Structure formats: C-alpha cells, structure tokens
Amino acid sequence: MCHSRGRENFRHSSGYRCRDLHGASDDGHRQEQIIKFAIVGLFIFIGFANSSRAISQLHQVELGEFSGSARVITDPQRVGAATQIILEISGDRFVVYAYGPPAWRLSNTNVGETVFVSGWRHELAPAQAKRLVSKHVKGNFEIKSIAEQRLIASPIYRSAQRVRKLIDSGAKSFPFDERSLFTGLVIGDDSKQPKQMISAFRKSGLAHLVAVSGQNVAFVLTGLSPLLRRLSRTVRLLVVFIVLIWFVVITRVEPSVIRAAVMAGVATLSISLGRPTRTLRILALTVIVTIFLDPLLAWSVGYFMSVGATTGLCLLSAPLSRVVPGPRWLASLIAATISAQVGVAPAVIFVFGMPAAIGILANILAVPVASLVMLVGLPLSLFAGAIGETIFSWLGTIIMWPVLIGVRWVWWVAAVGERLSATGLANFGMWLVVLALILLLLHGDARVEG
Structure with missing residues (x-):
C-alpha cells in the first residue's frame, strides 16, 4: 500500500518536473526567437540609417x-x-x-x-x-x-600595378585582340577590348567571363593551396585574407570580386573555426556584410549579377545535374550554366533586356576552356612577363602558346554565338523550349523518386 502510494507520488512529481522542463524549454525557445528578431530589426534599422547617410553624402559635393x-x-x-x-x-x-x-x-x-x-x-x-x-x-x-x-x-597599389604589367607583358606575343581578351579573362581588365569584341561577348551571353568573379578567386586560392596546407591554421587564415585583399586591389575593387572575396573569406573563417556552413548561408551573410559596409553596392548591376549567379548555382545546380542525361562532367557543366543563367536573368532582363538563349550553348562550349585559361594563364603569364626582358624571352612565347589557343577558342565561340543569337519572338520561343525541358527533366526525376 505504501509502496503503491510512493510510486503514485513519484509519477505525479515526475509529471510536474516534465511539464516544468517543457515549459522552460518553450520559454527558452521563445526568448531565442525574440533575440533573433531583435537582432534582425537592429540590422535593418542600422542598414537603413547607413544607406540614408550614404545617399545624403552622395549629394554633398563642393562645385x-x-x-x-x-x-x-x-x-x-x-x-x-x-x-x-x-x-x-x-x-x-x-x-x-x-x-x-x-x-x-x-x-x-x-x-x-x-x-x-x-x-x-x-x-x-x-x-x-x-x-x-x-x-x-x-x-x-x-x-x-x-x-x-x-x-x-602606396606600396600595395604599386605591387598590384606591377602584377598587372607582368600579366600584360607575359601576353605580349599575342595579337592585340587576344591580348586584351586574355587580361579580361584573368584580371577583368577589359579597357582595351575593341567594340566588336564587347558586342560579341554581350550578345552571345559570355560577357561574365571578362568580369572577375568567384571563379577567379577560387583559382587563385587553388594555386596557393599546396603552400596553404603547410601552414598552421592561424597563419593560413591570415595569408588567405592578405591574398584576397591584394587580389581585390589587383582587379580594381570591382563589385563582383568584392562579393567573391568576402564570401571566400567567410567560408575560410568558418572552416578554420571548425564550423563549416552551407553555401547559401555564407552568401546571405556576405550580402549583409558588403551592403552594410558599402550601401551603394546595391546600385551596381555587376554586384546583382554576381549574387544572382551564385544564388542560382546554390539552388539549382545540384538538382539539375542529377536529371540532365549524359556523362556526369557534362551534366554538371550544363546544370551550372543553366543555373547561373537563371540566377542572373532578373538583373539582365531589367537592365539589358531578354538575354540570348544561345548563351547556354555558348557557355557550355566556352566556360571549360576559359576556366583553364584563368587557372593556367595567370601563373604562366607572370613567369613569361618576368623573363620577358631576358635572353629567355623566347621561352615565355612557347609556354604561352597553349594559352593563346584557348583564348582564341573563347573569342571564336563568342563571335559565332553573336551570329547565331536570335532576338524578339524567336529568342523568346527558344527560352520557352529551355524552360519546358528543365520542367520535364525535374518532373521526370520527381516521378522516379516517388
């Protein structure tokens, strides 16, 4: 009798404790949500005040x-x-x-x-x-x-200028058009490109190749990876940050490379701290940080396109690569191309009008070769430029010859893509076909999983 009464009292006390624990858990969760909303609200308020200050300062000028x-x-x-x-x-x-x-x-x-x-x-x-x-x-x-x-x-600007001159000097054996395209692919310097080339790359959907982006930043860090792996975590993090800042200065602080460098820095920091974060979350944090530091970036078309392309890759690349038929490398390339095109579409349509659907095919043909030019061309041009004034200058011409072939291929794809690009209803119809194919592939994959 006493034992049963004791068990009953124990159950009652346990139930009270469970309810207390659940209540405390709910209160803690509620407080956490309130703190999160307060932080978001604070960021919105500070961001609005910062943006208003930047706009007002833009109109404060002595004439x-x-x-x-x-x-x-x-x-x-x-x-x-x-x-x-x-x-x-x-x-x-x-x-x-x-x-x-x-x-x-x-x-x-x-x-x-x-x-x-x-x-x-x-x-x-x-x-x-x-x-x-x-x-x-x-x-x-x-x-x-x-x-x-x-x-x-200052020294950092002089060193950046020295690198740019070495890259340009390393490609001095190229014809003028190919030389201007090479510097555009490697460091985003399109200042010497002729109007015909600029028009061809825009109409063929390849203009993003001559704007420095996350791909260029990734290639720089890839080239340094053998050295970085030998460093301690703190030193490696410091070296990565210095290299990113230096590369931003070399590429003339373009909005797209600012986004890419900050995103690479945040990703490196999260990995160094042992807390790898999803790419989409890193992108969101990058946008918050960059717009907070420079609200006028929100007016940059290049910044919007860079963020849009990265968003498209994060959301669509993986599911599309699973449903596109063919070899995995080709499926990944097609999926990445379509995802990036979809991501930049809102900014492109709003500013430039409907992009050419032929750009998808042009990107599939040009991007792999352009990537090799970016990855290999940067160190080779630096080496060729360094020996350009010595008796070994002929060696620089030889090692840059494969890079020249790659640059010419990209230029040829842009020229052909411009000629094949459609406008008006024909281009709109081609985009409808592309959209229908994407939906068909995704629907087929969903049926297979179901």
Whole structure:
C-alpha cells in the first residue's frame, strides 16, 4: 500500500518536473526567437540609417573651380576621342573626360597616384549620376590642365600595378585582340577590348567571363593551396585574407570580386573555426556584410549579377545535374550554366533586356576552356612577363602558346554565338523550349523518386 502510494507520488512529481522542463524549454525557445528578431530589426534599422547617410553624402559635393592635388581612382580608358578616368578631389570623386594634352598625360597615370590638376567641378547629368552611383562619383570634372609631376602610389597599389604589367607583358606575343581578351579573362581588365569584341561577348551571353568573379578567386586560392596546407591554421587564415585583399586591389575593387572575396573569406573563417556552413548561408551573410559596409553596392548591376549567379548555382545546380542525361562532367557543366543563367536573368532582363538563349550553348562550349585559361594563364603569364626582358624571352612565347589557343577558342565561340543569337519572338520561343525541358527533366526525376 505504501509502496503503491510512493510510486503514485513519484509519477505525479515526475509529471510536474516534465511539464516544468517543457515549459522552460518553450520559454527558452521563445526568448531565442525574440533575440533573433531583435537582432534582425537592429540590422535593418542600422542598414537603413547607413544607406540614408550614404545617399545624403552622395549629394554633398563642393562645385566650382579647383586647382590642386587629386588621387587617381580608376585606370584611364578610351571613350571615343576622350580619355575617361575617375579622380578623387578633396575626398569627393569626379569623373573626367579629357581631350588633347591633358588626355595624353592622364593616360599614363596609374591607380593610387596623385596628380596636380586645375579645372571646374560640375554636377552630373541625371542619367550619368544613376550609372555612376555605385562608384561613389559625385560630379563631373572639366579638366583644364595637368602638371607633369605626380606622386607615387602606396606600396600595395604599386605591387598590384606591377602584377598587372607582368600579366600584360607575359601576353605580349599575342595579337592585340587576344591580348586584351586574355587580361579580361584573368584580371577583368577589359579597357582595351575593341567594340566588336564587347558586342560579341554581350550578345552571345559570355560577357561574365571578362568580369572577375568567384571563379577567379577560387583559382587563385587553388594555386596557393599546396603552400596553404603547410601552414598552421592561424597563419593560413591570415595569408588567405592578405591574398584576397591584394587580389581585390589587383582587379580594381570591382563589385563582383568584392562579393567573391568576402564570401571566400567567410567560408575560410568558418572552416578554420571548425564550423563549416552551407553555401547559401555564407552568401546571405556576405550580402549583409558588403551592403552594410558599402550601401551603394546595391546600385551596381555587376554586384546583382554576381549574387544572382551564385544564388542560382546554390539552388539549382545540384538538382539539375542529377536529371540532365549524359556523362556526369557534362551534366554538371550544363546544370551550372543553366543555373547561373537563371540566377542572373532578373538583373539582365531589367537592365539589358531578354538575354540570348544561345548563351547556354555558348557557355557550355566556352566556360571549360576559359576556366583553364584563368587557372593556367595567370601563373604562366607572370613567369613569361618576368623573363620577358631576358635572353629567355623566347621561352615565355612557347609556354604561352597553349594559352593563346584557348583564348582564341573563347573569342571564336563568342563571335559565332553573336551570329547565331536570335532576338524578339524567336529568342523568346527558344527560352520557352529551355524552360519546358528543365520542367520535364525535374518532373521526370520527381516521378522516379516517388
């Protein structure tokens, strides 16, 4: 009797304890959710305040006549008969279109150098202001004169310029068009590409190849991986961060490479801490960090396309590669191509209009070869450039010959893709066929799993 009463009391007390534990668990979960929402709300508030500050600062600019020092922000580029460059004057950025003697002197400047100019600061036209907002440009500088004297850039800019010159010198045996395409593929320098080439790559859907992206960053880290594996975790992390920052400077701080470098840094940090994170979560964190640090990146088409392509790869590449028939390497290539095209489609359609459906085939043919050019061409061009002024310069020409073949293949695919690209209803119909095939493959895979 006493034993049964004791067991009953024990069950009652156990039930109370379980209910207490469940109640405490629910309270803890509720508090955790409240903290998460509070953090998100705080980030939204700070982000909104930061964006408002960035936009207001964009309109705070001193105009009128100026004479003094200015820092070179971008590489000089030919635009028609003018030389276009962006200068920083008294902390504000101005776009310059120079003609005559000032254009000649500006064309010989390097990023990070300080020049001495005189002229007038004007407001930007509305269309021009919208196009240059992501570059933090506040006005237009009408240059009157520029002095011969200029001050050298900081060591990091000088080292980056040295690397760029070595890469360009390593490809000096290439014809002009192939040389300009090679520098575009490796470091995103498309400033010397002819209009015909630019048009061909855009119409064939291959323009992303000459914009530095995560692929270039991955190849740089892949090339350094034998060295990185021999370092301790802390030193390896530090070296990766230094290399990423340096590569961003070499590629002229383009929005797409900023996204790629920050994402690579976050991924490396998570692995070093022993907490590998899903790629999509790393991408989301990268977007939060980059937009928080520079809200004007949200106005960059290149940034949107970079994020869109990565999102498409994260969400669609794996399921599509499982349903595309054929060898695994080909299925993975087709799946990655379609996924990236779907990811960038919203930004491309909104800014440039409907992309050419032939771009899927063009990417399948060009991307593997372009990837080899990026992976092998960077170290080979550095070596060829380093020995270019010695008696062994002929060796540089020989080792760069396979790279030239690859560059010509990519150029040929772009040219043929431009000729085969359709417009209007024909292009729309081709995209409907592609969409129907994707849905058919996914539906078939779902039936097999069911």
